[in-house]
Amino acid sequence: MPTTRATTQDRSAVRILLRLWPYVRPVRTRLFTAAFVAIVASCTGLVIPLVLKWMVDGPVAGRDPAGVWLGALYLLLLGIAEALLFGLRRWLVARPLSHVEAEMRAALYRRLQRLPVAFHDRWASGQLLSRATTDLMLLRMFLAFPLTFLLVNGVTIAVGVVIMLLQDWVLGLVVLGPAVPVLWTCVVFERRYAEAARRAQDQVGDLTTVVEESVLGIRIIKGFGRHRSQARAFRELSGTLRGTELHKARLLSVIWGVIVTLPEVAIGAALVLGAVRVADGDLSAGTLVAFLSTALALRWPVDSIGFLLAMSQEAATATERYFEVMDEEPEDPAATADGRAAARTGGGAGLRFEDVRFRYPDAPPGSPPLLDGIDLHIRPGESMALVGATGSGKTTLTALVPRLHEVTSGRITLDGVDITAMSREELRGKVAVAFEEPTLFSAGVGENVLMGAPDGAGEAELDRALAIAQAEFAHALPQGTATRVGEQGLTLSGGQRQRLALARAVVGRPEFLVLDDPLSALDVHTEAAVEAALRQVLADTTALIVAHRPSTVLLADRVALLSGGRIAAVGTHQELLRGNPEYAHLMSGEEAGEREDHR
Structure with missing residues (x-):
């Protein structure tokens, strides 16, 4: 096949992913609705720390059992509402995203039928098959989860930070301390992971080609006793792909380590400082509980950044590979x-x-x-x-x-x-x-x-x-x-x-x-x-x-x-x-x- 493996470090993942908009546009209403529902669900979870603050500083401090039970009821209702809203989001996106995937696959098939023979002579069939299967599956997964939750988690983090600063701005600044190194790590990770993701998806296409050729040529392989050499070729390609996937895993482990460790250290520092201030009477126990609960509620949105960025880069690479075929000049349908x-x-x-x-x-x-x-x-x-x-x-x-x-x-x-x-x-x-x-x-x-x-x-x-x-x-x-x-x-x-x-x-x-x-x-x-x-x-x-x-x-x-x-x-x-x-x-x-x- 031709050298289609474009460098990704000078490509914008956002610009590439925006090319999906013509396929997403027909179902945009349900997707936007699902995103709004997910934001409401996530923000509902941030109300729980405020209820805890009220309970600790009110009924618990005042030894009011009725108030404690009322607070527990509020927490239960908030939890149920959050679960139902996330379930509604999932229901909203399931059908339209399967439609988007089907439409993209049909468009790819139509384009393959219209591309000249010279194109098919140049391209390995396994590369085309991987674009029609694995790449489109990655795009559906991206539209179903990372696309929504990059927005949802961003809004959740922003709202949570505002809540923490309103509770106590000193502790808020302590928790925000790791933001700069985390952002720098994300930028470096995005570039390197994009290169590895492109390499892995191309290697999947090469491996698919070998499998397809082995199945279609099974009579030749058996007739000439070449099963060992074919198995060796498969193992070599499979080993290369495994090495690339391990490289991706190492990159993901590094960013996840940074994203998880630094905020945890900051929360620990905030806990120590807050406990000292509560002991000195400068901070109420309820405020400290609400602050720490909010910080802990933001752990998943923050921890998931690396995972979501990885899926987004894989989706950007899949989009790039998909449009490498779609951008090929088809045979002219008619003359003037x-x-x-x-x-x-x-x-x-x-x-x-x-x-x-x-x-x-x-x-x-x-x-x-x-x-x-x-x-x-x-x-x-x-x-x-x-x-x-x-x-x-x-x-x-x-x-x-x-x-x-x-x-x-x-x-x-x-x-x-x-x-x-x-x-x-x-x-x-x-x-x-x-x-x-x-x-x-x-x-x-x-x-x-x-x-x-x-x-x-x-x-x-x-x-x-x-x-x-x-x-x-x-x-x-x-x-x-x-x-x-x-x-x-x-x-x-x-x-x-x-x-x-x-x-x-x-x-x-x-x-x-x-x-x-x-x-x-x-x-x-x-x-x-x-x-x-x-x-x-x-x-x-x-x-x-x-x-x-x-x-x-x-x-x-x-x-x-x-x-x-x-x-x-x-x-x-x-x-x-x-x-x-x-x-x-x-x-x-x-x-x-x-x-x-x-x-």
Whole structure:
């Protein structure tokens, strides 16, 4: 994946977290209400010390049992009210925050669907999965607890300090003494913890990638006996993550030690000084009890600062990682009408490549383009085979037609219309593709095939496509075409998966068909049957077929030889065999290989 691990020391956590506002705005009323309820609940707890002061200086000092019982009743009612208010806060935030998380996850999924193939080529799938799961869980937890209680505890501390100063300003200043070192520790902690949190969350993504690859590649791991090396790689990544988490724990323990110890020392000093003043008659016992009770009531708001800051930094990092994906430029959804009109002025019918150059976006600066000056015209209703040595760019060239990659320069037209002037939905409705490595989803066979058809296609279209691809085996599966094929379609053979992918390409009767070596996994007998049926389809469409076998080349009307990033020759199979040594060499190698395979 690309280097997306941005430095956090020069980033404002508040500014990053403010990017969540568009998702939070629809539920802001309930969140603000919940925060207000929590503030009221917290401040209710600060009334308890005042009741204690009244009890000590009044009924207790006056030996009034009725007054003591009345004070106890007040304390009980205040405790119940505080508990009910905090319960109400929890109820207020539960439903809206699950909605926020669901909306953010849906937005991320939609963006992933719209991002170009080049993005998915660069990013490890585990990094994307961790953003859609772990990071969003951290954000929900932040919105549910730290966001509210950073505000609530701040208000509680402020109100509590005012109450203590009003009780006795001398003791209040003693308790406030640690404020400066605590604040300085928080600033240093925030920067260092942000770096560690980012590193840990990226390492979770790396670990997720390893787990996913191990599950998907379990046949390779078992087949080559590589379980020990994979386990070793997992342990190394897991150990690295463990080290980062321990570093986070050490940072948290330091700030927690400072935040807990200094206020406790200050409270102890205030207790000693207050006791001396009570003994001297300068302070009432009730005032000292109320002061210390208020100070102790502020222990949780103060002690929780480190914990809340840690969760906030993790949430800021999760937000940053989430928006790294959301900020990626998606594929443009549609073209302008002016672009369409301009595109129709030239080109010609069929599929045409005009001076097309292509270089991958992340290619080193100054490197030669993979495709350079491609000029090729496939006439309407014609099928053309694309032949070239391994690594010559055949697959990349075919990926340019449905705009899985964008041309660096030049243009591609369909029936005289520049493909960049069409919306992708319109373009991909005209062009169907079948890749050399077929991808099937964890769905029924019929669902997989009908993905290539317009909405509303039914059994007739499905049966026709399965017949063309010689994939009637689907009807013999346990639940027929409703049988789920399993993740990646690995419950089927390679040839079966390739035939279903071919059926998916032809089911929608496309105007243009792009096939990337669609018969490579088929045995000779099945290949012959598929070719016979495929000829009928090719008679009614314009097709570009990447071919390696001479038998596949013979499906096409003409052949284009791709060499050195350019179209080196175009002609029929026989013409190129006679007149182009490079083509003859490629075909002779394939023919020899086929003879060996068939022995």
